[in-house]
Amino acid sequence: MITLTIDNKKVVVEDGATILAACEMAGSKVPTLCHEKKLLSFGACRICLVEVEGTRTKFTPSCTTPATDGMVVKTMTEALIKARRTILELLLISHPLDCPVCDKAGECSLQDLVYEYGVSGNRFKGIKFTLPVDHISPLIERDLNRCILCGKCVRICDELQGVSEISFVNRGMRTKIGTDFDRPLDCEFCGQCISVCPVGALTSKLFKYKARLWELENIPTICPYCSNGCTLILGIKDNQIKTITSHDDIGINEGNLCAKGRFGYEFVANPLRLKKPLVKRDGKFEEVDWDEALGLVVTKFNEIKTDSGANSIGALGSARLTNEEIYLFQHLIRQGLGTNNIDHGGGYSYQGLIGLKESLDYPASTNSIHEIRETKAILLLRADLNETHPNIKIEVNLAINRHQARLIVADNKRIKLSANVASNLIYKPGTELTLINGLINLLIKNDLINKDFIKEKTTGFDKLLSCVKKYTPEYVEGICEVNPQDLELAARVYAEAEKACIIVTCGMGLCGNNRDIALAASNLALLTGNIGKESSGVYILPEKNNSQGALDMGAVPGFLPGYMPVDKPGYSAFQMLEAGKLKGMFIVGENPVMTYPLPDVQKALESLEFLVVQDMFMTPTAELADVILPVGSFAEKEGTYANLGKRVQKLKKALLCHGETKSDLEIFIDLCQRMGCEITTDNNPLTSFIKEESNPLTSFIKGEFAGEDKPWKNNNWKGKFIPVESDEIKTDRDELLLVSTGSHLYSGSLSAWSPHLLEVKGEACVEVNYKDAKKIGLDAGDPVKISSKNASIKLKARLSDNIPEGVAVVETHPLLNVMVLFGQKMMPIKGKIGKE
Amino acid sequence: MDKLNEIIDKYRETEGALIPILQEAQEAFGYLPKDVLVGIGKGLKLPLSQIYGVVTFYSQFFLTPHGKYTIRACRGTACHVQGAKKIISTIENLINLKEGETSPDLKFTFETVACLGACALSPVMMVNKDYFGKMTPKKITTILSQY
Ligand code: SF4
Ligand code: SF4
Ligand code: SF4
Ligand code: FES
Ligand code: FES
Numbered sequence: 001m002i003t004l005t006i007d008n009k010k011v012v013v014e015d016g017a018t019i020l021a022a023c024e025m026a027g028s029k030v031p032t033l034c035h036e037k038k039l040l041s042f043g044a045c046r047i048c049l050v051e052v053e054g055t056r057t058k059f060t061p062s063c064t065t066p067a068t069d070g071m072v073v074k075t076m077t078e079a080l081i082k083a084r085r086t087i088l089e090l091l092l093i094s095h096p097l098d099c100p101v102c103d104k105a106g107e108c109s110l111q112d113l114v115y116e117y118g119v120s121g122n123r124f125k126g127i128k129f130t131l132p133v134d135h136i137s138p139l140i141e142r143d144l145n146r147c148i149l150c151g152k153c154v155r156i157c158d159e160l161q162g163v164s165e166i167s168f169v170n171r172g173m174r175t176k177i178g179t180d181f182d183r184p185l186d187c188e189f190c191g192q193c194i195s196v197c198p199v200g201a202l203t204s205k206l207f208k209y210k211a212r213l214w215e216l217e218n219i220p221t222i223c224p225y226c227s228n229g230c231t232l233i234l235g236i237k238d239n240q241i242k243t244i245t246s247h248d249d250i251g252i253n254e255g256n257l258c259a260k261g262r263f264g265y266e267f268v269a270n271p272l273r274l275k276k277p278l279v280k281r282d283g284k285f286e287e288v289d290w291d292e293a294l295g296l297v298v299t300k301f302n303e304i305k306t307d308s309g310a311n312s313i314g315a316l317g318s319a320r321l322t323n324e325e326i327y328l329f330q331h332l333i334r335q336g337l338g339t340n341n342i343d344h345g346g347g348y349s350y351q352g353l354i355g356l357k358e359s360l361d362y363p364a365s366t367n368s369i370h371e372i373r374e375t376k377a378i379l380l381l382r383a384d385l386n387e388t389h390p391n392i393k394i395e396v397n398l399a400i401n402r403h404q405a406r407l408i409v410a411d412n413k414r415i416k417l418s419a420n421v422a423s424n425l426i427y428k429p430g431t432e433l434t435l436i437n438g439l440i441n442l443l444i445k446n447d448l449i450n451k452d453f454i455k456e457k458t459t460g461f462d463k464l465l466s467c468v469k470k471y472t473p474e475y476v477e478g479i480c481e482v483n484p485q486d487l488e489l490a491a492r493v494y495a496e497a498e499k500a501c502i503i504v505t506c507g508m509g510l511c512g513n514n515r516d517i518a519l520a521a522s523n524l525a526l527l528t529g530n531i532g533k534e535s536s537g538v539y540i541l542p543e544k545n546n547s548q549g550a551l552d553m554g555a556v557p558g559f560l561p562g563y564m565p566v567d568k569p570g571y572s573a574f575q576m577l578e579a580g581k582l583k584g585m586f587i588v589g590e591n592p593v594m595t596y597p598l599p600d601v602q603k604a605l606e607s608l609e610f611l612v613v614q615d616m617f618m619t620p621t622a623e624l625a626d627v628i629l630p631v632g633s634f635a636e637k638e639g640t641y642a643n644l645g646k647r648v649q650k651l652k653k654a655l656l657c658h659g660e661t662k663s664d665l666e667i668f669i670d671l672c673q674r675m676g677c678e679i680t681t682d683n684n685p686l687t688s689f690i691k692e693e694s695n696p697l698t699s700f701i702k703g704e705f706a707g708e709d710k711p712w713k714n715n716n717w718k719g720k721f722i723p724v725e726s727d728e729i730k731t732d733r734d735e736l737l738l739v740s741t742g743s744h745l746y747s748g749s750l751s752a753w754s755p756h757l758l759e760v761k762g763e764a765c766v767e768v769n770y771k772d773a774k775k776i777g778l779d780a781g782d783p784v785k786i787s788s789k790n791a792s793i794k795l796k797a798r799l800s801d802n803i804p805e806g807v808a809v810v811e812t813h814p815l816l817n818v819m820v821l822f823g824q825k826m827m828p829i830k831g832k833i834g835k836e
Numbered sequence: 837m838d839k840l841n842e843i844i845d846k847y848r849e850t851e852g853a854l855i856p857i858l859q860e861a862q863e864a865f866g867y868l869p870k871d872v873l874v875g876i877g878k879g880l881k882l883p884l885s886q887i888y889g890v891v892t893f894y895s896q897f898f899l900t901p902h903g904k905y906t907i908r909a910c911r912g913t914a915c916h917v918q919g920a921k922k923i924i925s926t927i928e929n930l931i932n933l934k935e936g937e938t939s940p941d942l943k944f945t946f947e948t949v950a951c952l953g954a955c956a957l958s959p960v961m962m963v964n965k966d967y968f969g970k971m972t973p974k975k976i977t978t979i980l981s982q983y
Contacts, residue, residue, distance in 0.1 A: 164883030169892040172950065180888035181870060181899075419881050 004071040019062035019073055020048060028075040031084065031113050033198050034150035035063040038254060039159055042151050047087050047113065050075045059083060081117065088119045093126040095199075096145050104200030106213035110148060111199075131176065137185035138760045139205050139263050140194060144176050147201040153177060153193035160256065162386075162397045162416070163187050177201075189259040189760050190390060195246060206263060206756060207243040211235070216242060219654040220250050222641050224320065224634035224750060225260040227542045228253065228369070228391045229643025232261055234635060234654045241265045241635060241655070252369060252647065258390035259757060260750075267633070267753035268655070273616050274630035275659025285628070290662065290670075293627055297586075298674045300610045300626070301337060304584040314341035314576035317555040318589030319349070319544035320749065321664055322639025322651065326546070326553035327561055328668040329588060334560075336675035340570030341582070344555045345508055345547070346596050347572035348826055352506035352540040353551055355518025359526070359720045361711045363563065364548055366525075366537030367501065368645040373398035375535040377422075377497030379408045379490070381521055382432060382512065383505045384415040388742040389541050392503065393417065406497065408490045410435060412739055412828075413767075413809055414802035423490040426804055427480040429739035429828035432512060433726040436520035438476030439491050441468045443527060448495035450529030457712075458526050460721035467723035479728055481804070495528050499536040507543030508595050508819065509742035509812035511826045516724040526719045532712035541644055543742070545634075549642035574824050577604045584610040588664065589631075591749055593620040597819035597826055599791045614664065617753055630661045637663040731830045736772065736808040738788055738821055738831040748814025764795040764813035766833065769803045776833055786810065788831040790823040797833075808833055839864050840872055844879035854880065854890060858897055866942075867898040895949070903938045903945035905983050907931070907963050912951030914958040923959050924948060926973040930980055944983075 003012050004019075006026035013022045018041070023030045033045040043064035050062045053072040059080065062073075074080070091110065099105045134142035151168065154177060158164045165187035169178040179185060194202045216235035223230045231251025235243040244265050248255035267273075277293035278285040304313055315333045317326055333342045344350075357363035372378070372395035385393035396417065399405035406422040409415060412429040427435045443449050444465065454461050473484035494500050502521045506514045521538045522531075530536040542548060554561040557570035576582055577598055585608055592601045605611055605624045613625035622628050635655045642648045657663075662670075672678055711717050731737050743761070751757050766786055768778065778784065782797045786808065795816065803809055808831065810818045822829055843860045847853035857880070861872050868891055877884045891897040909927055911920045928934060931944050938945040952960045957969025961976070968979055 158883075164885055167883075167885040167889035169885075169889045171893045171895075178885075178888075180873070180884040 002067050002069050004067050004069065004073065006073045007075055013067055017067050019050060019052070019060065019065050019067050019071070022067045023050070023062060023073070023075055030062050030075050031109075031116075032063055033109055033113075033148060034152060036152050036156070036196055037248060038256075039152065039155045039196075042155065045087070045148070045150055047084055049080060049083055051077055051080060084113075085117050085119050088114055088117055089122050089124055091148050092119065092122055093124050094129050094145075095148070096128055098146075102146065102200035103203045103207055103209075103213075104146075104197075108200060109198035134184060139189050139259070139756055140185055140191060141203050141205050141208065142177075142185075143201055143203070144178075145201075146199050147177055148199055149175060149177070150198055151177075152196040152198070153202060156192045156196050157187075159401060160394045160397060161188060161190060161192055161390075162393065162419075163190075166193065188386065188390065189263065190257065191259065191262040192256060195255060195257070195262075204243060204263070206266070207235075210242040211237045218245075219652055220247075221635065221652040221654060222545065222649045223257075223261040224545050225264060226258075226389060226391075227544060227547050227644040228389060229545065229641060229645075229647060229649055230257055230261050230391060231649075232257065234265075236654050239656050241268055252643070252645075253391055256391055256394055259760065264751055264754045264757045265635075266755060266757070267616070267750045268635050268658075270617075270753045272618070272753065273633075273658055273661075274618060274628060275661060277630060277660075278625075278628040280626050290660070293629060294667070294670055294674060297612050297627055297629075298671065301584055301586070302675075304610060305337065308583050310338035311341060311570070312583040313337050313339055313585070314571055314582045315339075315343075315586040316573055316576070316588065316590045316592065317342065317344040317550060318749075319345055319542070319547040319550040320589050320634075321546060321550065322637070322641060323546065323549040323553050323648065324639045325664040325668060326550050326555045328665060328672065330554045330561065332668055332672050332675065332677060333586070335677035336672060340557050340566050340568060341576060342555055342570060343557050343573035343576065344550050344590065345543070345573070346592075347557070347574055348514070349506060349508045349543055350547060350551045350556070351513075351515040352504060352518040353542065353548070355515040356522060356538060356540055357563065358515075359519055359522040359722050360531065360538075361717070363551060364646045365539040365541070365644050366531060366710070367535065367539065368647075369395060369643075371535040371537075372396060372501060372503075372539070374403055375399055375405055375497070375499050375501050376403070377406045377408070377494050377500035379410065379494055379500065379502045379521075379524075380415075380417060381410050381436070381502055381504045381517065382412070382510065383503045383541065384411065384413075384417075384741060385503070385505070386416040388505050388507070388510075388543070392539075392541060396503075406493045408493055410490070412807065413741070413804065418802075422493045423486055425480075425482050425486055425490055427482050428804075429737050429807055430512065430726070430729050431480040432517050433520050433724050434471065434476055434479045434728075435482060435487075436517075436524055437468045437471040437723075437725065438473060438480070438482075438487055439494070440464065440524060440527060441471040441476075442473065442488060442491040443495050443524075444468065446491065446495075448491065449527050453529035454527065457529075457532070457717070458719045458721055460723075464523060464527075464721040464723050467725065494524070499533060500528065500530050501525075501536050501539060502530075503539040503541065505541045505543075505742060507547075507742055508597075509543070509740055511597075511740045511819075511822045511828055513724075513726060513827065516726065519722045519724045522719070523721050523723070526721060531719055532710070539644070545643075546641040548644060548646055549640070549648075552642060552646075574598065577601055579604040579607050582608060584608060584612075586612045586614075587621060587625075588614040589749070591615070591619040591621045593624070594748065594817050595819065596817075597790075597822045598824060599820045614667065616661075619749075629667055630659070631667065632657055632661045632663040636661070637665065639663075639665065729828060729830065731806065735830045735832060736768070736806060737828050738786065738808050738810060739828040740810050740812060740818060740822060743811045743813060752814035758814060761814065764816040764818065765798040765811055766795050767798045767800050767803050767809040767811070768833065769805045769807070770799050770801060771805050772808075773797065773799045776835070778833070778835060783836040784833050785836050786821065786831060786833045788821040788823075788829045790829070791820040793818060793821065794836060837871070837875060840875045841879065844876065848879075854882065854887065855894075858887075858891060862897060867900060867902045869899075898945075901938055901942060903943050905943060905963055906945045906947060907980075908947050908949045908952065908961060910950075910952040910954075910958065910960045911948045912955065912958075914951075914955035915960055918958040920959045922973060923961060923971050923976065926976050927961070927980075930977065 049059040129145040230253035276287040410425040613622040614629040
């Protein structure tokens with residue numbers, strides 16, 4: 001601890017703290033331009049100068065100088081004010097004074113400081129910059145004439161994003177921030193650079209000329225896209241979202257957002273949104289009022305129930321609904337209709353969480369998101385985080401860059417994060433289980449296991465031991481095509497770290513046996529004692545904003561809310577969609593025609609007597625419906641989402657209802673009443689669920705937010721080793737092994753309706769190795785047809801040396817169902833590619 | 837590109853290898869075309885934007901084909917006062933190149949520089965690594981005729 005005096009005030013700070021941090025603590029405001037709390041110090045702008053008594057230099061930059069014991073600091077003297085004014089004048093020599101048309105005006109650090117320090121004239125003369133403004137890059141406009149070269153954009157893109165898209169180029173007066181060879185941006189479009197730019201050099205194209213910043217009402221709420229659960233700040237004017245920003249101190253994301261969160265809001269105001277309930281008569285949709293629509297839903301479902309039994313009705317919910325909505329939905333289906341035929345995400349996307357439930361008695365990631373940055377070794381197991389979970393990637397980058405963590409990437413292709421790995425394991429698609437069993441075999445052989453932990457905290461070690469016996473490095477090489485040295489290195493890196501975590505991604509766009517992959521990961525973690533301590537564990541990253549909640553709330557055939565098993569499990573999603581199985585279906589917020597791997601979904605839905613779809617848009621699934629119920633977006637409702645750390649976070653209603661839409665919750669309440677499965681006012685979700693203290697759901701949502709202990713905190717807890725193995729998939733010479741990969745836009749339920757976001761996605765692609773392309777005669781960008789035994793689809797070829805020979809990686813796309821290739825088994829599959 | 841891989845391999849284990857690699861690559865190829873930078877980026881696992889940043893920072897690196905002889909005329913304050921303008925226009929006329937241009941036969945490249953750090957000798961010009969001070973139009977003709 002260090003004691004020092006700032007402006008006559010004594011403060012105590014931690015060792016290593018900067019003078020700037022101490023000033024903040026003392027309540028003395030020191031201006032900064034290039035300093036950013038979450039980035040490493042840079043010390044370029046010098047505006048943060050302070051006076052330190054007894055030093056030889058007159059001024060000291062406070063953001064880079066560590067505080068020392070007994071220091072006496074002054075932050076606001078005549079001389080300092082003069083110096084800061086001079087710095088501002090120098091910046092203003094070349095800075096264009098176009099504040100009236102600058103989107104940053106009102107929140108610009110330069111403008112604010114010039115105002116605060118009363119700089120009106122300029123003693124210096126010079127020329128203004130005349131660099132061309134970049135209007136070509138998507139989403140981000142770059143007017144580098146306004147740039148003050150603070151370097152924050154370069155640093156955030158490098159340190160946190162790991163993209164390094166931009167850099168300082170040229171020298172002297174001509175220095176600027178640029179890409180290589182001055183091309184337009186072609187990056188992740190996270191807009192993180194915009195978020196740190198202190199001036200208006202980097203701005204959002206979506207916000208251009210939409211409003212002045214001070215006119216906006218800023219409403220924090222939770223991102224509707226992925227399971228990270230970032231806090232978005234909606235900038236609202238005239239009942240419209242004009243922009244989305246973030247704040248370093250609000251939410252778990254520390255101000256970091258990805259492209260979806262920052263730019264993916266256009267769907268909310270999309271003119272194609274449904275505004276009124278629709279009923280299909282003679283093959284055409286007609287607008288009706290709510291009473292008629294809901295009345296029809298109840299009558300029809302009751303008819304089917306009387307004629308064919310409740311089990312001829314099925315329901316699909318969505319992991320985008322709030323906890324409260326999912327709870328009520330399953331209540332409606334189970335109590336109102338009387339069936340357990342309820343599921344979501346194809347009954348597939350949550351299987352990884354089920355795996356953890358079986359082995360660890362905890363159906364969620366074992367540790368919290370920010371623990372990742374402090375770990376010592378990370379195993380990314382089929383986790384292309386840049387694509388699927390960009391903000392978890394930031395944690396991984398922090399672990400590597402700031403905490404010297406070592407990274408092992410196990411994937412079926414080279415991913416972006418492969419660039420700075422300790423060990424890179426590129427395995428043949430579908431052989432994850434063999435690979436992990438191989439690692440386990442090595443750890444046991446090399447005595448790198450935690451014997452005390454195994455003895456005291458686990459069961460089933462013997463079974464594991466006999467299962468992995470045959471998985472010698474040579475055997476594994478034969479199946480996974482991973483060489484023994486790499487495997488050995490990976491085993492060491494993981495097991496020798498004092499704490500290590502495993503990260504696996506799951507979701508509809510990722511084929512593989514996710515339950516078993518989670519079990520394999522869990523086996524590995526238990527073997528090394530990496531469960532139940534900080535910065536270790538197994539992370540299963542599900543896909544959607546409330547994937548965790550949908551499972552917690554029981555939108556599944558086999559569990560009630562809180563994981564109470566049901567006596568007679570209902571049909572799974574895939575079973576429901578076998579033609580002829582059901583007579584009626586209620587589909588809420590899912591679009592199986594576009595996202596399910598079943599080639600015959602459309603037929604199955606067409607064969608139903610009665611189909612109700614509840615959605616914001618006329619999706620291909622909705623087109624098949626008899627009744628469509630239009631709903632509100634995340635910005636128009638209240639409720640809670642549980643993120644991947646089981647943190648339950650509240651949404652805030654920021655907009656009035658769109659047209660005559662209702663929230664999913666209102667619809668479920670109305671239907672519950674009509675079906676006679678009402679809930680009393682005590683537990684009426686609208687009145688009390690959302691007020692957290694009395695939320696009856698907290699007993700089901702056992703997690704971080706509810707303050708419930710994890711099961712391993714209990715002394716009697718034991719983790720189960722559950723050995724898992726898989727069959728080998730063999731391909732013939734003229735075949736490729738097809739595998740899917742999650743793209744950073746997922747299913748498209750929101751992104752497909754956000755045009756600018758979609759623009760950066762480009763066309764649907766299949767990626768193949770250059771050598772295979774040559775064999776087939778493909779050039780980059782060629783239209784190709786790709787077929788498996790289940791289906792054929794058409795897309796564009798992309799060539800890459802990140803893909804091993806013999807493999808074709810099909811990326812999910814918001815506008816094309818690529819999963820049909822894989823069928824219900826959802827495993828990598830043999831297939832053929834040909835030029836169209 | 838084999839040549840490039842050789843150069844990269846030579847420095848694979850060294851820290852801070854970027855600059856020497858760029859120097860050797862420029863030596864080998866005459867300048868630093870985009871493919872070469874892309875190759876270096878792959879080899880060193882460095883983002884292209886950063887390499888480009890380094891290349892544009894140092895005046896010793898060229899992104900476009902460069903003449904065998906680089907003529908640099910100073911237009912810094914001291915030289916300016918001593919008549920740099922005249923020197924520059926003389927050179928331009930003699931070799932028929934404007935500032936920043938390279939002759940089609942790749943013999944000369946002409947550049948101007950803010951200060952060559954030899955103000956006492958102003959006006960100053962350089963041909964490759966050789967300095968020539970107290971320049972006059974007549975001297976220029978003699979010097980350039982030697983190349
Ligand atoms: S948008 Fe993101 S990836 Fe692109 S330059 Fe900015 S910070 Fe880097
Ligand atoms: S563009 Fe903005 S963030 Fe980047 S260096 Fe310039 S002023 Fe700083
Ligand atoms: S990381 Fe996930 S939660 Fe965060 S902004 Fe992106 S999509 Fe939204
Ligand atoms: S804020 Fe300290 S040098 Fe820029
Ligand atoms: S001004 Fe020409 S050498 Fe310095």
